[in-house]
Amino acid sequence: MPLNRDFVGRRFVADTPFLVGREHIRQFxxxxxxxxxxxxxxxxxxxxxxxxxxxxxxxxxxxxxxxPVIPTHDPTLGLDYxxxxxxxxxxxxxxxxxxGDEIVVSGTITDIRNAGRNELLISDYEFVTTxxxxxxxxxxxxxxxxxxxxxxxx
Amino acid sequence: MPTTVxxxxxxxxxxxxxxxxxxxxxxxxxxCGASGDFNVIHWNDRAATEVGLPGVIAHGMYTMASxxxxxxxxxxxxGAVVDYGVRFSSFVPVPDxxxxxxxxxxxxxxxxxxxxxxxxxxxxxxxxxxxxxxxxATVQLS
Numbered sequence: 001m002p003l004n005r006d007f008v009g010r011r012f013v014a015d016t017p018f019l020v021g022r023e024h025i026r027q028f029x030x031x032x033x034x035x036x037x038x039x040x041x042x043x044x045x046x047x048x049x050x051x052x053x054x055x056x057x058x059x060x061x062x063x064x065x066x067x068p069v070i071p072t073h074d075p076t077l078g079l080d081y082x083x084x085x086x087x088x089x090x091x092x093x094x095x096x097x098x099x100g101d102e103i104v105v106s107g108t109i110t111d112i113r114n115a116g117r118n119e120l121l122i123s124d125y126e127f128v129t130t131x132x133x134x135x136x137x138x139x140x141x142x143x144x145x146x147x148x149x150x151x152x153x154x
Numbered sequence: 155m156p157t158t159v160x161x162x163x164x165x166x167x168x169x170x171x172x173x174x175x176x177x178x179x180x181x182x183x184x185x186c187g188a189s190g191d192f193n194v195i196h197w198n199d200r201a202a203t204e205v206g207l208p209g210v211i212a213h214g215m216y217t218m219a220s221x222x223x224x225x226x227x228x229x230x231x232x233g234a235v236v237d238y239g240v241r242f243s244s245f246v247p248v249p250d251x252x253x254x255x256x257x258x259x260x261x262x263x264x265x266x267x268x269x270x271x272x273x274x275x276x277x278x279x280x281x282x283x284x285x286x287x288x289x290x291a292t293v294q295l296s
Contacts, residue, residue, distance in 0.1 A: 024188070027184075027187070027188045028188040028189065029232075030184065030188070031181065031184035031185040031187070031188040031189070031216075032181075032185065032188075032216065032219040032220065032223065033175065033181070033220070033223065034219075034223055034226075034232060036226065036227070036231075036232045038231065038232055038233065039232055048156070048231070049156075050233065054231075054232050054233040055232075055233075056219060056222065056223075056226070056232050057219075057222050057226065057232065057233075057235035057238050057291075058215055058218055058219045058222060058238070061189055061191070061215050062188065062189045062190050065189050065190030065191045066189075066190035067190075081193055082193070082194055082195060082201060082204075082205050083205055084193065085195075085211075085214065085242065085245070086213075086214035086215065086242045087241065087242060088239070088240065088241045088242065089214070089215065089218060089239065089240055089242075090237070090238065090239030090240075091235075091237070091238050091239070092236070092237045093235065093236050093237070093238075094236075095233075096232070096233030098233075139239075145205070145206070146206075
């Protein structure tokens with residue numbers, strides 16, 4: 001079933017900030033095989049000039065996945081998550097994310113369009129601390145496999 | 155934060171030597187938990203094949219994270235990446251065995267920017283097929 005185009009242009013803001021935890025950074029780093037002491041050892045991170053453990057550059061994905069800001073599970077959007085694969089991803093970081101950051105995520109669905117038999121759902125994200133510091137921006141493109149409405153009868 | 159590679163020691167064309175990253179089922183399970191992405195196609199063969207996949211595939215974000223490690227290990231600082239974008243062009247099937255999937259990553263400095271930043275083009279292959287396209291990281295060096 002095709003995705004609901006009425007969602008294009010809608011912006012969503014997380015209702016609670018996401019507190020980036022030390023153990024979460026360690027667990028994420030461990031999962032991706034990142035053994036840099038800056039992700040695991042507080043003294044090493046401080047010695048390198050960081051105020052706390054440093055998150056790997058793709059860590060921000062966890063904020064969106066653990067607490068989706070865009071209502072990907074809203075039945076009126078019509079996204080079947082088992083048909084979804086990732087199309088594109090980009091992060092622009094003003095500074096590294098560190099443990100202790102309290103981040104409010106906002107996301108806007110900027111486009112939903114057909115790409116052959118698939119559909120693309122494109123969304124832009126902003127990551128701002130509770131103190132109002134913009135930490136990062138992201139753009140994600142999700143591919144909904146095989147859900148495009150046939151342009152001609154099949 | 156001092157990086158282990160200095161901007162002045164890097165030229166356009168500087169290579170980051172190829173490395174192989176292994177992705178096993180256990181890594182995907184850990185990544186599900188750490189990232190919060192529990193999409194069934196990353197841990198359930200039955201569900202993955204039902205939607206036409208060859209079996210469990212790696213999270214695209216796992217492959218993206220592995221490719222970033224080539225760059226952050228080179229720079230010596232996981233916080234050195236200031237911009238990073240990829241297109242996911244092919245699946246990385248992860249067999250249910252001890253070897254898992256092998257992802258081969260290499261990089262080359264494509265551009266030197268102001269403020270000690272460089273752009274690294276990253277090539278990522280699995281079984282000879284490019285699994286990320288247009289993979290590019292801007293890295294802050296000392």
